[in-house]
Amino acid sequence: MxxxxxxxxxxxxxxxxxxxxxxxxxxxxxxxxxxxxxxxxxxxxxxxxxxxxxxxxxxxxxxxxxxxxxxxxTGQPYTPPDSDHDGQAAIASVGAVRRALLRHGRPSRPTEQEAAEADLNALRERVAAANGHRQGASLAKLGGLLPALLRDLQVAVDVFTGDQRREVYDLLASGYECAMQYLYKLGRSSDATLATERVLWSAAQTEDPLRVLSAHWYDAGELLTIGEHDEAGAIIDDALSGLAAMSADSPEKVSLTGAFHLKASLNYARATDSKAAERHLKKAEEQAELLGRDRNDYELQFGPTNCAIWSVSLPVEMGQGQAAVRRAEQVTQSLPKQYAPERRSHHYIDVGRAYYYNGQHDEALEAFVKAERLAPQATRMHAGVRETTHTMLNSHRRTALFEFGMRLGVV
CATH class of the missing domain: 1.10.260.40 (lambda repressor-like DNA-binding domains)
Structure with missing residues (x-):
């Protein structure tokens, strides 16, 4: 051996x-x-x-x-096995996306043809398509779009002026967010951090206070990932204070406030402060009730459904298997089928981990397979799924579990 x-x-x-x-x-x-x-x-x-x-x-x-x-x-990033053709396709664009990120802030030096073909309507449609692939967890398709899209957005920043240029910066920030999510899902943490920095800079150029704050949602997440809870908390508190100081309670403001309360709840959950985590979850639920429906402002999905999903995520983060399973059994039944596959797949990953913590290994595998059907590459690259599957395989190599482990590349 x-x-x-x-x-x-x-x-x-x-x-x-x-x-x-x-x-x-x-x-x-x-x-x-x-x-x-x-x-x-x-x-x-x-x-x-x-x-x-x-x-x-x-x-x-x-x-x-x-x-x-x-x-x-955690061993990230993982390399998909050669047999996983979709996984290989998903990582094929990593280098090109990284190069596009590194070109940020440099003069684009467009050719005459590139400058002449800069089309704001077309760019809007292409960014919308990228976000559709992002929410659909189609990593290979998203990666395939991003290099050319980011290049054309960088050119457009140099071509357009005034209000149109500010809109291009908004689209560029959204493009960088897609790149960040693409890289993060593939375990490329340092590249995802680079993309987040580009999001912050581009959002600042829009001069839209809400757009700037939405970028800081990701900034807080970067610090949370490395355990800098105080710094992440400071960003979240500043954002919530800034939102509270705004006079008009627009749907966008309410949605963003709720999203920051969810981020605060996750920050406290990872800092093992369960009371504070639940307190911010309740505040997020209050904002969701004000909205009355799910929204997708600044591509931050927020509303009753996302709050319900996070109500499962939080006890999972704290290893509270029984509480997570109780909530999951209620939430899963009411989860809209039309909700974004990326969010639904992550919910089933949390459900699987909850069942594992609760000692229900068959149910854990079933939930992981549901997540895999919705988002194959994102599920197979998920550090928690891989580690939990590893541990279950160590105790019992059932056929279905072994086959799932083979698809993950952990056996």
Missing amino acids: PHQTDMPDGTQTNGQRLKRLRMRHRWDQRKLAEATGYSLSAVRKFEQGQRSLDRADVILAFSKALDCHPTEI
């Missing part, structure tokens, strides 16, 4: 990568346990793959103790 460090990284568990990082520091398991506050028994079970190391707050605790990025534990 190959030594664990000789195994392809995608087939290793997070615990095996944790052990490798610990040994790099020349720490024993006891020292790691003392540094993180977890028991020696828990550290052993994580490293041996007997306990799923999939919760963000736990991964962050270990990454801070070992002074590494969380992706060094």
Whole structure:
């Protein structure tokens, strides 16, 4: 049998990568346990793959103790197996999208033909198509559109002036958001961070206060991902204060306020403050009730449905299996079939993790497969799905579970 460090990284568990990082520091398991506050028994079970190391707050605790990025534990980005043709298609545009991001802020130097063909109506339609692929979790199609779209938007910034130029910046910010989501779903965290910086800069050029604040929703998410809860909280608090200071209660303002309360609830959940997390969820639900329906302002889906989905996500983030399963059984029944596949797939991923925490492994696999049907590549690339599947395979290699693990590339 190959030594664990000789195994392809995608087939290793997070615990095996944790052990490798610990040994790099020349720490024993006891020292790691003392540094993180977890028991020696828990550290052993994580490293041996007997306990799923999939919760963000736990991964962050270990990454801070070992002074590494969380992706060094989760193993992202993953490379799809050669047999996964759709997965290979999804990652095919990563390099071209990265190059487009690196060209940001530089003179576009358009050819005469590019300048002459700059068409605002066409750009609106193309950005709408990109967002459709983003919400539909069609990563290969989204990646295929982005390089040329970002180039043409960068050219349009140099071609148009006045109000039209400000609108192009709005479209460019949306294009960068699509790039950020594309890269994030594929586990390219550093590239996704670069895209987020481009979103912030482009949104600022629109001179639209709400558009600027919507960009900071993603900025807070970047800090939350690496466990900088205070900094993320400061961005969220500033945004909520700015929204409260606006006089008119437009639907866009209400929607954005609710979205920031959801982000605050996630920040507190990962900081293991369950009371504060629930408090902000309630505030988000109040905003959703004011709206009375689901909206998609600034491509931030918010409304009663998204609040219901987040009500499952929060206990999952805190490892509260029973509470998450109780909520999931109610939410899943009422989930609109026309709701964005990207959001529905993420809901089923959370449901699967909830069932796993609750000891219901068959139900967990069933939920993961539902997520995979809705968003194949995003599900197979999801760190939590891969780690949880790994751990279930360690305890029982049922045929259906093994086949799912093969599609993920973890066996």
